[in-house]
Amino acid sequence: xxxxxxxxxxxxxxxxxxxxxxxxxxxxxxxxxxxxxxxxxxxxxxxxxxxxxxxxxxxxxxxxxxxxxxxxxxxxxxxxxxxxxxxxxxxxxxxxxxxxxxxxxxxxxxxxxxxxxxxxxxxxxxxxxxxxxxxxxxxxxxxxxxxxxxxxxxxxxxxxxxxxxxxxxxxxxxxxxxxxxxxxxxxxxxxxxxxxxxxxxxxxxxxxxxxxxxxxxxxxxxxxxxxxxxxxxxxxxxxxxxxxxxxxxxxxxxxxxxxxxxxxxxxxxxxxxxxxxxxxxxxxxxxxxxxxxxxxxxxxxxxxxxxxxxxxxxxxxxxxxxxxxxxxxxxxxxxxxxxxxxxxxxxxxxxxxxxxxxxxxxxxxxxxxxxxxxxxxxxxxxxxxxxxxxxxxxxxxxxxxxxxxxxxxxxxxxxxxxxxxxxxxxxxxxxxxxxxxxxxxxxxxxxx
Amino acid sequence: xxxxxxxxxxxxxxxxxxxxxxxxxxxxxxxxxxxxxxxxxxxxxxxxxxxxxxxxxxxxxxxxxxxxxxxxxxxxxxxxxxxxxxxxxxxxxxxxxxxxxxxxxxxxxxxxxxxxxxxxxxxxxxxxxxxxxxxxxxxxxxxxxxxxxxxxxxxxxxxxxxxxxxxxxxxxxxxxxxxxxxxxxxxxxxxxxxxxxxxxxxxxxxxxxxxxxxxxxxxxxxxxxxxxxxxxxxxxxxxxxxxxxxxxxxxxxxxxxxxxxxxxxxxxxxxxxxxxxxxxxxxxxxxxxxxxxxxxxxxxxxxxxxxxxxxxxxxxxxxxxxxxxxxxxxxxxxxxxxxxxxxxxxxxxxxxxxxxxxxxxxxxxxxxxxxxxxxxxxxxxxxxxxxxxxxxxxxxxxxxxxxxxxxxxxxxxxxxxxxxxxxxxxxxxxxxxxxxxxxxxxxxxxxxxxxxxxxxxxxxxxxxxxxxxxxxxxxxxxxxxxxxxxxxxxxxxxxxxxxxxxxxxxxxxxxxxxxxxxxxxxxxxxx
Numbered sequence: 001x002x003x004x005x006x007x008x009x010x011x012x013x014x015x016x017x018x019x020x021x022x023x024x025x026x027x028x029x030x031x032x033x034x035x036x037x038x039x040x041x042x043x044x045x046x047x048x049x050x051x052x053x054x055x056x057x058x059x060x061x062x063x064x065x066x067x068x069x070x071x072x073x074x075x076x077x078x079x080x081x082x083x084x085x086x087x088x089x090x091x092x093x094x095x096x097x098x099x100x101x102x103x104x105x106x107x108x109x110x111x112x113x114x115x116x117x118x119x120x121x122x123x124x125x126x127x128x129x130x131x132x133x134x135x136x137x138x139x140x141x142x143x144x145x146x147x148x149x150x151x152x153x154x155x156x157x158x159x160x161x162x163x164x165x166x167x168x169x170x171x172x173x174x175x176x177x178x179x180x181x182x183x184x185x186x187x188x189x190x191x192x193x194x195x196x197x198x199x200x201x202x203x204x205x206x207x208x209x210x211x212x213x214x215x216x217x218x219x220x221x222x223x224x225x226x227x228x229x230x231x232x233x234x235x236x237x238x239x240x241x242x243x244x245x246x247x248x249x250x251x252x253x254x255x256x257x258x259x260x261x262x263x264x265x266x267x268x269x270x271x272x273x274x275x276x277x278x279x280x281x282x283x284x285x286x287x288x289x290x291x292x293x294x295x296x297x298x299x300x301x302x303x304x305x306x307x308x309x310x311x312x313x314x315x316x317x318x319x320x321x322x323x324x325x326x327x328x329x330x331x332x333x334x335x336x337x338x339x340x341x342x343x344x345x346x347x348x349x350x351x352x353x354x355x356x357x358x359x360x361x362x363x364x365x366x367x368x369x370x371x372x373x374x375x376x377x378x379x380x381x382x383x384x385x386x387x388x389x390x391x392x393x394x395x396x397x398x399x400x401x402x403x404x405x406x407x408x409x410x411x412x413x414x415x416x417x418x419x420x421x422x423x424x425x426x427x428x429x430x431x432x433x434x435x436x437x438x439x440x441x442x443x444x445x446x447x448x
Numbered sequence: 449x450x451x452x453x454x455x456x457x458x459x460x461x462x463x464x465x466x467x468x469x470x471x472x473x474x475x476x477x478x479x480x481x482x483x484x485x486x487x488x489x490x491x492x493x494x495x496x497x498x499x500x501x502x503x504x505x506x507x508x509x510x511x512x513x514x515x516x517x518x519x520x521x522x523x524x525x526x527x528x529x530x531x532x533x534x535x536x537x538x539x540x541x542x543x544x545x546x547x548x549x550x551x552x553x554x555x556x557x558x559x560x561x562x563x564x565x566x567x568x569x570x571x572x573x574x575x576x577x578x579x580x581x582x583x584x585x586x587x588x589x590x591x592x593x594x595x596x597x598x599x600x601x602x603x604x605x606x607x608x609x610x611x612x613x614x615x616x617x618x619x620x621x622x623x624x625x626x627x628x629x630x631x632x633x634x635x636x637x638x639x640x641x642x643x644x645x646x647x648x649x650x651x652x653x654x655x656x657x658x659x660x661x662x663x664x665x666x667x668x669x670x671x672x673x674x675x676x677x678x679x680x681x682x683x684x685x686x687x688x689x690x691x692x693x694x695x696x697x698x699x700x701x702x703x704x705x706x707x708x709x710x711x712x713x714x715x716x717x718x719x720x721x722x723x724x725x726x727x728x729x730x731x732x733x734x735x736x737x738x739x740x741x742x743x744x745x746x747x748x749x750x751x752x753x754x755x756x757x758x759x760x761x762x763x764x765x766x767x768x769x770x771x772x773x774x775x776x777x778x779x780x781x782x783x784x785x786x787x788x789x790x791x792x793x794x795x796x797x798x799x800x801x802x803x804x805x806x807x808x809x810x811x812x813x814x815x816x817x818x819x820x821x822x823x824x825x826x827x828x829x830x831x832x833x834x835x836x837x838x839x840x841x842x843x844x845x846x847x848x849x850x851x852x853x854x855x856x857x858x859x860x861x862x863x864x865x866x867x868x869x870x871x872x873x874x875x876x877x878x879x880x881x882x883x884x885x886x887x888x889x890x891x892x893x894x895x896x897x898x899x900x901x902x903x904x905x906x907x908x909x910x911x912x913x914x915x916x917x918x919x920x921x922x923x924x925x926x927x928x929x930x931x932x933x934x935x936x937x938x939x940x941x942x943x944x945x946x947x948x949x950x951x952x953x954x955x956x957x958x959x960x961x962x963x964x965x966x967x968x969x970x971x972x973x974x975x
Contacts (some may be wrong), residue, residue, distance in 0.1 A: 001819065001826060002818070002824045003557060003747075003823075003827070003906075004817065004823070004826060004827060004830055004831070004906055004907075005907070005908065005910075005912075006830050006834075006906075006909070007908035008848065008911060010909075010910040011833060014836075014837045015833070016855075017837060017840050018833075018836045018837060018839075018840045019840070020836070020854065021831070022830045023911045025854065026829075026832045026836055026854040026856075027696075027724075027727060027728075027832070027854075028853070028854060029695065029696035029697075029698045029853065029854070029856075030724070030727070030728055031698070031700065032697055032703050032731055033699070033701070033732070034701065034728055034729075035728065036726070036727055036728065036729065036825075038728070039726060039820075039821035039822045039823050039824075039825050040597050040822070041597065042594060042597055042598070042728060042816075042820065042821040043817070043820050043821065044820040044821060044822050045818060045819055045820035045822055045823040046622045046817050046818060046820060046824075048559050048818075048820075050638055050817070051559060051563070051814050051817045051818050051908075052559065052562075052563065054570075054817060055563045055566065055587070055810065055813070055817075055823065055910035056563075056566060058567055058568070058583040058585075058586055059563075059566040059567070059568025059569050059583055059585070060583065061475065061548075061568070061579035061582045061583030061858065062569070062572050062580060062581050062582065062583040062584050063570045063576065063581075063584065064567040064568055064570075064572050065572070065573055065576075066567060066571050067567075070573075070846070071574055072573040072576055074575055075575075075801055075802075076573055076574050076575065076802070078571070078573070081495060082524070082526060084468050084495075084524055084527060084662075086534075086565070087526075088528065088531045088532070088535075089560065089751075090536040091532065092535075092540045092541075092542035093535040093536065093537075093538035093539075093540045093542075093543070093545070094531075094538065094540075094751070094752055095534055095540075095542075095556065095561075095749045096540040096541040096542045096553075096556050096749055096751075096888075096959060097540045097541070097751075097752045098505075098546065098548055098551055098553060098750045098751035098752070099541060099674075099750070099751065099752070099754075100752065100753065101548075102877075102881065102886060102887055103879070103944070103947045104881055104939050104942035104943065104944050104946065105537075105538065105881055105886065105939075105943070105948065106536070106537070106538055106539065106752075107534070107536035107537035107943050107944055108535045108536065108537040109538055109752035109753065111482070111484070111534050111537075112534060112752075114484070114959075114960070115484060115485055115486070117958055117959050117962070118484075118486060118959040118960045119519055121959045122517065122518065122519050122959075125516065127959070127961065128959060129958075130960045131753070132737040132754075132909065134610065134754075134755070134849050135609065135802075136607035136615065136801065137801035137925075138613070138800060140520040140608065147923075149563030150964065153963045159618035163801065165798060165800075165801040166801060168797060168798040169797075169798050169799065169800060169801060171520060172620070172771070172796065172797025172798050172799065173799075176616075176620055176623065176653070176655065177653055177654070177655060177656050178472075178655055182599055183518075185838055190504070191473060193471050194590070194864070198516045198870050200936075216508055216509060217509075217513055218509070218534075233575070239894070241540065244514065244517060245505065245508065245513065246508065246511050247511050247512065247513050247514070248513065248517075251514070251867040252511075260801075262471040267570055267571065268570070268571055268573050268574070269569070269570055269572070269806050269807045270569060270572040270573070270574050270581065270584050270803065270807075271574030271755075271800075271801070271804070271806055272574075272609065272688055272755070272803025272804055272806055272808075273609070273755030273757075273802045273805045273807050273808065274799070274808065275755075279942065281896065285958070291959070292752065292956075292958055294952040294953070294957055294958050295952065295957040295958075295972055296947050296948045296949065296951045296952035296972060297810070297947070297948055297951065297972055298944040298946060298947050298948070299937070299944040299945035299946045299947075299948075300945050300946075302944060303972075304944045304947045305947075306947050306949050306952050308949065308952040308953050308956060308958075309953055311951075311953075311954060312651035313645075314538065314612070314645040314646050314648075314650075315456070315644075315645035315646075316645070317649070318648040318649055318658075319651065319658045320650035320652070321645070321649040321651060321652075323649070323653070324613060324615065324616060324646050324648050324649035324650040324689060325610075325612055325613075325755040326449065326610065326612040326644075326645075326651045327610045327611070327612070327753055327755075327756045327791060328753050328754045329754045329755045330751045330752040330753030330754045330755070331749070331751030331752060331754065331755060331818060332748075332751075332754070332755055333748075334482060334751075334752065336525065338531060339517065340532070341485055341495075341521070341522050341527055341732070342494070342495035342496050342522065342524065343494055343495070343496050343519075343521055343525050344490070344491070344492070344494045344495070344517040344519055344520050344521015344522065344806065345491070345492075345516055345517035345518050345520075346493065346494045346502060346516075346521050347496045347498065347521050348517060348519070349517060350494070350517060350960075351496070351498055352503060353501035353505070354498055354499055354501045354502075356501070356505060356507070356508065356779075357502030357503075357504070358502070359507075360502065360504065361502065363507070363687070375452075376508060376875060377509070378508060378509030378511070379507055381626050384551055389722045395577050396577050396579060398575045399576075399579055400579075404573070404576055404577070404580060404595035406466055407575045408762070409685045410573075410901070411575060414787055414789070415789075428498065428499070434706070444579050447726045447964070448633075
């Protein structure tokens with residue numbers, strides 16, 4: 001067993017030092033009826049060859065994004081991650097270290113987190129950011145609960161443009177904490193609809209831009225309305241590459257900005273692990289959830305970094321903590337930060353422009369297919385289209401031809417009555433040939 | 449002096465400068481000082497070559513950034529050097545024994561890393577049609593089978609993203625079950641004082657009031673106190689087993705019997721499942737819900753603080769309330785139950801946008817297959833053996849918190865043995881850094897004064913265990929001999945000396961900001 005260094009002689013020697021007759025003696029506190037006398041009914045140990053064979057066979061049953069024309073988005077986007085990123089995150093000192101509780105021997109991780117927080121704050125146009133949360137959806141739920149701590153109100157208004165799974169996670173977690181969730185009806189251009197729902201009980205308004213249908217919206221007026229009612233504005237972004245080009249949430253009046261950071265550095269991973277970005281105005285920092293890294297000095301006056309403001313956290317405050325979160329998404333935050341460091345503001349802008357250009361080409365091509373109507377009025381790299389009949393059936397049919405044509409809205413929100421709406425994304429990885437293949441296949445189907 | 453044929457000295461000179469030597473640059477040899485990326489000149493550069501964008505932004509509805517995003521971009525070689533230099537300031541399990549009790553810093557097999565990067569897993573979209581993801585769903589199904597078999601539990605929710613997220617999932621299932629049975633008066637969660645901080649934090653988060661259960665002198669749940677507090681207002685107990693003192697709860701069967709008799713559920717914090725995997729099934733102990741930290745028991749890397757993964761196994765009573773999504777065996781292969789309707793009508797909701805930490809599922813499953821049923825059992829046995837060996841070797845000098853009987857996978861010491869030395873647990877821990885080891889968990893659990901919780905895991909060889917014990921015994925000898933400076937000013941040999949945490953909290957500086965454009969801010973100064 002290649003992961004276990006002890007041999008039989010070591011074990012005998014150690015039992016002698018302990019003064020135990022056998023390893024079973026060390027389990028003497030386990031009640032007899034609960035002791036298993038033999039291994040459970042599962043296969044015995046296996047070598048690398050066997051393990052690799054089984055997992056490779058499973059991987060081969062999947063159709064990865066790179067296998068052909070690919071247009072899925074809806075909260076997870078395919079981007080080219082520079083090879084450097086994956087190499088660096090596999091350094092032993094990053095990969096196999098724990099949360100940096102001992103700052104003297106964790107300055108590598110801590111400086112990365114400080115740089116990450118600075119990058120995230122700049123990207124979202126906010127004053128402070130934390131050291132990451134699990135993913136965008138849980139970050140959204142945490143933002144809603146934070147708005148309750150800040151305003152001492154209980155109601156959250158969710159835009160109909162918010163990703164339905166984000167709305168579901170937020171409803172699950174925030175209602176458990178005693179909040180009331182008012183979710184507005186789904187619509188392609190849904191944001192202004194939240195205005196009517198804001199009242200004096202509202203803790204926060206949650207809007208997403210680009211929203212789940214791809215629509216980009218200036219939320220400045222919503223921020224003003226929320227603030228006039230004493231509520232906070234939470235802005236959600238599931239595609240951070242958009243922020244290379246778009247006005248950031250902070251410039252539009254957001255009090256809390258959250259995002260899914262998966263697009264930079266992390267990859268698709270069938271939905272996880274991802275990295276939740278969380279930023280807010282500085283005055284709310286003591287109500288923030290999650291880990292925070294801050295600058296300080298050591299005993300010799302040299303600059304260093306530590307986890308700070310931990311009196312908000314569960315291991316100190318226990319039942320009075322701002323959140324029950326223990327870990328963050330450290331290695332994914334590192335991957336995000338390395339990718340962002342490679343891109344810089346200049347590179348991210350260019351990447352965003354390339355994405356938008358590909359999406360414009362895609363939207364134009366889709367609009368020219370008879371029977372297909374592009375619904376999204378203003379978009380970054382994703383559009384919603386109306387197709388004749390069921391979007392889910394269309395997607396399954398095109399998958400049979402080797403084209404992953406996007407995400408049907410019915411998959412996210414079956415009760416929205418939008419069974420004929422399909423979401424398609426284009427990124428820098430999308431080629432003109434991919435779009436041609438899609439259009440040819442769609443034209444054949446929609447013509448009936 | 450010995451010289452080779454071109455005059456190069458081949459032996460060190462005996463009068464080389466020693467202590468007190470300082471380099472001219474302020475650097476420390478190969479350990480590089482490394483500035484922040486924001487303190488470089490390359491604010492407009494980029495290390496990524498991208499194609500020429502197609503012209504036009506009119507589809508953005510005028511929402512283009514007024515000011516371009518100001519963030520530095522580094523070339524590839526500069527980027528590599530920046531992060532490699534930073535990495536060298538970290539301790540890691542790949543470097544030495546990492547005895548953080550309760551955290552389980554075991555070896556992270558590289559086969560798992562390789563397999564998680566297969567494009568069929570890593571480049572797979574979570575919302576691709578189910579016909580395109582049959583292998584991924586099969587892997588989740590097989591992982592679920594292993595977890596259910598190892599725990600003796602009938603169901604598992606895979607989606608929670610970490611241990612604390614799993615605790616939340618378990619308590620939400622418990623709350624939903626009580627609600628379904630009209631038991632809404634149950635507003636209390638009982639948990640021992642020794643519990644992880646996440647237990648009371650999660651219970652409070654879900655709206656429960658937290659009541660503490662007392663502890664016996666031998667470090668276990670006080671049964672009489674538990675029985676007295678188990679009223680019809682109790683929703684659940686949250687007990688870690690083996691507990692945070694590193695001890696198996698001997699009365700565990702009675703604890704679950706009393707709990708169920710009172711109509712409450714038994715949530716087990718599974719952080720320490722690695723001590724008993726393959727030897728004890730939590731299902732046989734009467735557990736109703738338990739999260740499994742795949743990053744502890746099943747070796748997925750800690751990554752400097754995540755990502756973790758916290759699947760929750762559930763009893764028959766709680767299984768109907770599991771969150772979506774889950775994998776279903778359909779007529780034409782696997783599919784996902786994603787909505788809280790029809791087959792999932794009792795599901796309490798959804799924990800995350802997609803299906804959980806797939807990247808961690810692949811790694812954990814590869815680890816399980818590698819060890820097999822026999823190897824997992826041996827791993828638990830070795831973890832317990834290693835901890836007892838450390839306890840035996842150190843107990844002559846350091847005071848074990850619970851000296852009688854064996855411990856499980858971690859050995860707990862208190863600070864009685866340091867009394868009168870002027871050395872605290874914190875000082876002792878920091879001095880371990882100078883000896884090349886990561887400190888143990890300190891001041892946790894809260895029930896032991898000056899706690900030092902040492903968890904070696906099964907990954908350590910006898911030679912490394914001895915090296916560790918020798919180092920600690922050497923330090924203990926120094927502390928008892930009055931060599932106080934070695935401790936109170938430790939660490940001396942780390943990249944930095946002790947850091948001022950009070951200053952960081954009093955004047956929070958959480959992002960880098962120029963004092964004025966292009967000018968770095970003045971460093972913080974200790975007061």
